[in-house]
Amino acid sequence: MKNKYKLIATAAMGLEAIVAKEVRDLGYDCTVDNGKVIFQGDALAICRANLWLRTADRIKVVIGEFTATTFDELFEQTKALPWGDYLSEDAEFPVIGKSVKSQLASVPDCQAIVKKAVVEKIKQHYGIQSAWLDEKGAVHKIEVAILKDVVQLTLDASGIGLHKRGYRADQGEAPLKETLAASLVLLTNWTADKPFVDPFCGSGTIPIEAALIGQNIAPGFNRDFVSEDWEWIGQSLWDKAREEVENKANYDQHLDISGYDIDHRMINIAKENAFEAGLGELITFKQMQVNDFTTKKDYGVIIGNPPYGERLGERPEVEKMYKEMGKAFASLDTWSIYMLTSHEGFESLYGKKATKKRKLFNGFIKTDFYQYWGKRPPRNM
Structure with a gap:
């Protein structure tokens, strides 16, 4: 397993520069793109970004990027990725998708193909013989995003959006995020x-x-994140990140x-x-x-x-x-x-x-x- 991961902090339009400053304040170099800030970090960085970023919408882990113009290419290149390093044997992994200006325009078909490819890779990785996977374990939501035939496959490490701090007992008609x-x-x-x-x-x-x-x-001090259940991150890193949160509070x-x-x-x-x-x-x-x-x-x-x-x-x-x-x-x-x-x-x-x-x-x-x-x-x- 690689120690460094490509991470994305998604951002609302117009807030990318603020998110980027927050990422840099956490100690990570980053680049800014439309609607997202891209940075490299270890598994602890995933925990820290979820807990500390005030202005980002969610944190994603990039599993792979490649060009695909046919469904066969999408299937084979998705299957070639190291899914077994990220998904446990019983992982639940729904697939969502979007496609913009790409030859693979049918999002439902792309989702189904990615799902099938990941199933095949997981069965191969764990030596599973049954036709179906259990999918009763930790949730790993996969997103297939295709822009001009470039495919990006990510895991959502936040779960509920980061704007959900956990303190809102009630709200008005048009609450500010x-x-x-x-x-x-x-x-x-x-x-x-x-x-x-x-x-x-x-x-x-x-x-x-x-x-x-x-x-x-x-x-994020008052809420949970979906990646707290991921085995490859582990509870000890989350404990370390939360300890930092407590120590830095004034x-x-x-x-x-x-x-x-x-x-x-x-x-x-x-x-x-x-x-x-x-x-x-x-x-x-x-x-x-x-x-x-x-x-x-x-x-x-x-x-x-x-x-x-x-x-x-x-x-x-x-x-x-x-x-x-x-x-x-x-x-x-x-x-x-x-x-x-x-x-x-x-x-x-x-x-x-x-x-x-x-x-x-x-x-x-x-x-x-x-x-x-x-x-x-x-x-x-």
Whole structure:
């Protein structure tokens, strides 16, 4: 078995550079492609990437890559790969697939052929004589992805997507994905010693992600991963990775994080989610309208994901709220303010042109992340 593996951290469009920085911060060199970050690592890297990457969607292990233009080529080259090094004798291995601009355009056929090839290789590797495999063991989901006749076969090492942190007891109508919430925090100049406010906190995702970042708590600390059951990784490596998570957490770091929302029901949900994450005592949640926000603190950061007014009937109310928010925040000259919205008229309604804008996708909604940078604190602070 090779000690190094080719690994992929998948990423939402526009977040690849943030994922790449996280991968490099873990100590791995990487390259960036559309929707993914590619890096090399040992089996421990698989554990660490799953536990630590805040902004990636999932971790995949590349088993093989080759060119195939016929089903025979797909079968033979899939079968030639060392599946026995990865899949146990009783492994459950569903096959999913996608094909783009390739001669092998039928995804169901490609999935069936890959499945058949892996079955043949596993039977050969373990000397199994029966017609069928048991498939009652650990899950190893195989993906066959074909782009312009180049086939890539991977194993999904995450299972449930990495945005599922394990703390969300409840949520609102249109919850922000945890991975995007973490990305918004990482795109700001916030550090754990500064006040942090989310005036549209909803179910609390942005403040919770900020608290995890502020205390350097790994986002995967509270959940399981499908690859924890893989024999070739082993429990000892997962134990080592989780021990690192515990050792690197800074639970003594003081945080000043607040979340506000107009809906008292969402405030109750946010409190519940924060307690589920073990952060209930660290974050202050309170029912409040954005135009009522005032503070005597300086050099803080505000991050918000306000309503966008996507539905026609909501637009006048949302636009009025943007204007009120601009007035409420106008005096906060030492604060940096960051707002995510799809409303193209946000700057004129808010009453100020953004220092910088960044295009991001909230699910399938194209948005801009409007950034207003406040004054820098004096050097002696």
